[in-house]
Amino acid sequence: DVVLTxxxxxxxxxxxxxxxxxxxxxxxxVHSDGNTxxxxxxxxxxxxxxLLIYKVSKRLSGVPDRFSGSGAGTDxxxxxxxxxxxxxxxxxxxxxxQFPHTFGQGTKLEIK
Amino acid sequence: xxxLVESGGGVVQPGRSLRLSCAASGFTFGSYDMHWVRxxxxxxxxxxxxxxxxxxxxYYPDSAKGRxxxxxxxSKNTLYLQMNSLRADDTAMYYCARDSWGPDMWGQGTMVxxxx
Numbered sequence: 001d002v003v004l005t006x007x008x009x010x011x012x013x014x015x016x017x018x019x020x021x022x023x024x025x026x027x028x029x030v031h032s033d034g035n036t037x038x039x040x041x042x043x044x045x046x047x048x049x050x051l052l053i054y055k056v057s058k059r060l061s062g063v064p065d066r067f068s069g070s071g072a073g074t075d076x077x078x079x080x081x082x083x084x085x086x087x088x089x090x091x092x093x094x095x096x097x098q099f100p101h102t103f104g105q106g107t108k109l110e111i112k
Numbered sequence: 113x114x115x116l117v118e119s120g121g122g123v124v125q126p127g128r129s130l131r132l133s134c135a136a137s138g139f140t141f142g143s144y145d146m147h148w149v150r151x152x153x154x155x156x157x158x159x160x161x162x163x164x165x166x167x168x169x170x171y172y173p174d175s176a177k178g179r180x181x182x183x184x185x186x187s188k189n190t191l192y193l194q195m196n197s198l199r200a201d202d203t204a205m206y207y208c209a210r211d212s213w214g215p216d217m218w219g220q221g222t223m224v225x226x227x228x
Contacts, residue, residue: 001173039214041157048207048218049149049157055213092157096214100173101147101159 002027004093006104012112013083021107023093025074037097040069040078043106044089052091053078085111114138114217116208121222124198132222134191134208142166142186145211148193150204151221158204161193162211198226 003026013019021040029036040053051060053069056076066081080087088111093104120132134146148160161182162171170182181194191208203226209215 035213037213041215043157048221049209049215050218051214051216054216058213060216090156094157094159094214096211099162099171101162101171103157103159106156 001100002029002095002098002102004095004102004104006091006093006107008107009105010108010110012110013080014112015085016082019080019083019087019109021078021091021093021109023071023076023078023104025076025095027098028073029095029097030073031097036072037095038069038071038076039094039096040067041092041094042087042089043092044086047089049092080109083109083111114210116210116217116219118206118208118219118222121206121224123225123227125228126199126226128198129194129196130198130224132193132195132206132208132224134193134219136189136191136210139210139217141184141189146182146184146191147209147211147215148180148182148191149207149209149215149218150202150224151207152201152204155204160206163191195224198224200226202226 005024007022038056041049043049057069068079090106115137117135163182183192205221207221208219210217
């Protein structure tokens with residue numbers, strides 16, 4: 001199974017400052033079709049998850065442009081350029097490419 | 113608008129069965145693969161099952177294989193999860209999600225509690 005390891009597991013960030021979350025995969029996530037299917041999801045307290053980023057770096061419609069994804073192969077990063085209060089929650093990376101699909105452990109983002 | 117609404121959760125004794133439903137609206141249900149994902153209280157997300165858009169393929173992690181069955185009725189725009197031989201560690205919020213290069217649309221979830 002593909003193991004996704006996120007770091008850090010928690011982060012306290014000052015409003016307006018950047019935040020970065022890393023997701024490292026135990027195997028390459030390059031699919032046989034040539035695409036890399038790594039997604040990032042946000043889960044606000046008491047809410048279902050919400051997809052932010054798919055295929056490593058593509059923002060879902062309606063997601064603020066302060067969220068960006070990057071990476072390749074086995075190393076991926078979610079960046080929030082300027083953290084806002086509404087960004088508090090848990091962030092997960094997930095790979096929907098290989099079976100079984102797997103999630104990272106989650107990174108809890110708080111405001112300092 | 114695009115919506116997924118889960119139902120069928122509740123309290124069930126260990127060893128019993130439960131069937132969850134997910135009603136889809138606002139999009140062409142039969143064009144998308146669908147997932148079930150669960151989240152135990154205070155824990156992270158765990159993928160439970162996936163079904164192809166045309167009902168031809170299903171996929172499960174080892175934890176669900178042999179006990180859970182995902183299915184769909186495209187004429188009713190509804191996704192199902194049949195769960196048998198339930199255990200205490202199946203206690204979780206169960207979400208259905210649409211797949212579009214990843215789970216891009218999620219329902220609010222239905223809670224399943226396995227307890228005697």
